[in-house]
Amino acid sequence: MSVLRKATPERLGAFSDGVFAVLITVLVLELRPPGVPTFKALLLLWPTWVSYAVSYLFIAIVWTNHHYLMRYAGEATPRLLWFNFAHLFSMSLLPLSTAWMAVSELAPQPVAFYAAVFFLVNATYICLIWELVDRAPGGEVSPAVRKIMHFRSIATLCLFGVAAVVALKYPIIGLGICIGCLIVYLRPDPPEPEKRKSRE
Amino acid sequence: MSVLRKATPERLGAFSDGVFAVLITVLVLELRPPGVPTFKALLLLWPTWVSYAVSYLFIAIVWTNHHYLMRYAGEATPRLLWFNFAHLFSMSLLPLSTAWMAVSELAPQPVAFYAAVFFLVNATYICLIWELVDRAPGGEVSPAVRKIMHFRSIATLCLFGVAAVVALKYPIIGLGICIGCLIVYLRPDPPEPEKRKSRE
């Protein structure tokens, strides 16, 4: 019975991958062939194109980090399931918020909403780190890596919050802060402590 | 040949996860960026927002319980396949019924339909319990857990039925009964018998 009770995280990963796959392709459904057969007509659809490319890129970054973190999962605990649902939910708002921002041509409130969605994605990501890395048995994650992951995730969380407020006045700066935070996550694993030390 | 004949439940899980992933993201497609770049315009879409959030939450609860139950599956028998198809079918009506309820602003008949869909989801869930837990070889599921699962699932089935009838007159009460039943399923595994006893 104890064997049965232990839930492997495989189906959690499969379900998450399904949700990611649907979300990453949602905006391509919005791309309609233009009525006129010219490149100009295609380029006139630029808000949809930019939305698709940007939300594809950012969902890809979220997937990469989710995939990286899930490797630490040894069991599908109820808390992990619910943190994961919250993470997927906040991510599911990305295509909408990106489209709104593009359609409104970077108006203040849509950019603030955009930053707020990333704030949510980051907050639920911190919950996943807390569940998967912090509660992992002692030797699995070195304290240095743990510390860097904490610092990075809380720093970006604060920055997304700042971006949401700043965007209400200066949307371009708010968007710039968001993009800066996302670049940090292009590599899911934090830099090795040795390299970090040598840089400091 | 006997090895080939035994169907593992892996593909059943993968297929179910695909259906869950599509269904849980169906309503996000309904969320369109508002034409005006203000938070007010976004909030005016509240029936779609509430529909999405609520049906996301409830499909997540159904997935969690499905995932929990599937761990008892040792073989993909024809009966299990068909009970699972019936379960997924009744669940696939959730986004529609939630949207109808929200759009009609909690009118009696849509709420009754909503409760009826949950009645179906619960009824097919009982079939899965019957196939997976009751037919499991003796020692795997303790009689106490089995008894609690039976009691809980039949009690909520009756309550969903009552809710469907009550909603025709008092939709708010009907909806309240539904939400009460769903809270019971937030934890897929029934409480340990020892704890239960001490509470009784």
Added chain:
Amino acid sequence: MSVLRKATPERLGAFSDGVFAVLITVLVLELRPPGVPTFKALLLLWPTWVSYAVSYLFIAIVWTNHHYLMRYAGEATPRLLWFNFAHLFSMSLLPLSTAWMAVSELAPQPVAFYAAVFFLVNATYICLIWELVDRAPGGEVSPAVRKIMHFRSIATLCLFGVAAVVALKYPIIGLGICIGCLIVYLRPDPPEPEKRKSRE
């Protein structure tokens, strides 16, 4: 190198499951909450409801048989990949043909088209049987099972062809033949030869 060269059929199954999951939920997207909050308004949408329920059921039957057959797959050969793509393609026409039949209220030509789609699904299924069961090493599939599978699949193929022609004159009879054939496939594995003998 020889290990790498051998392609396992796992990803083939995962990809097929994804396609099945999308197709089985395509028609639920067509179900829109009616504008009026009454059961009557919901029932007026019956062609969409019937389409959804019927195509769900028939795609479920196709999945069950696909799942059953795939268990014989030991290697993802190029021929298996392409037969599988052809099978999934013909199945992907099912929601459309079901919807057309329902919308036209069983007009002759849509019913004939519907039977023709099942003819295609069955023809590509025979290719899969040919690739997976007939080419399986000697002892894996008993000659009796093999013979029954052949007989059943070719018989239903002929019947679907007949149904497509008959439907042009008598759509109800054509549809009846289709449904009769599908009932045969509710159980994916052919009846045991012993039982069959005793019946003959």
Added chain:
Amino acid sequence: MSVLRKATPERLGAFSDGVFAVLITVLVLELRPPGVPTFKALLLLWPTWVSYAVSYLFIAIVWTNHHYLMRYAGEATPRLLWFNFAHLFSMSLLPLSTAWMAVSELAPQPVAFYAAVFFLVNATYICLIWELVDRAPGGEVSPAVRKIMHFRSIATLCLFGVAAVVALKYPIIGLGICIGCLIVYLRPDPPEPEKRKSRE
């Protein structure tokens, strides 16, 4: 820790399969049952039909080659993840470009765009070859196979580029070149060196 750090490419395959499954079925959503119950009305939708069939076939070819290449993956390195995302992104433009080409009835600029999308798909495929085959440990891929894969992929890349330019003047010839290149990829594994030698 070293065990945890090594990311298996399973989830990468599952996620890719999900994206492929959604994309391959995107265009079937465009196929609407015609209003009139006649075959003529169905045939009048031919641009949508041809788009669906052609983009299904070509996405199937891309999947087959992706599936073939992924077998060489031993670890989900960050570079592999990003090359894979780029490959999936360029492929996600296929349904749109096919639909545009069909709707415009093979106008010059849509055909050029179509060839350009295949150029992108091929370029990202070369990146995957570079990551998976060239960086594989010595004995896994024979130098002859490696050489053929390189030659084939670079040759078709150049041809797609030529097709994009030629199509601006002679769309039919540009399309012909694209189809010729795709036929080469119907078999994912390059012909055995021995056979090749005897042909030369």
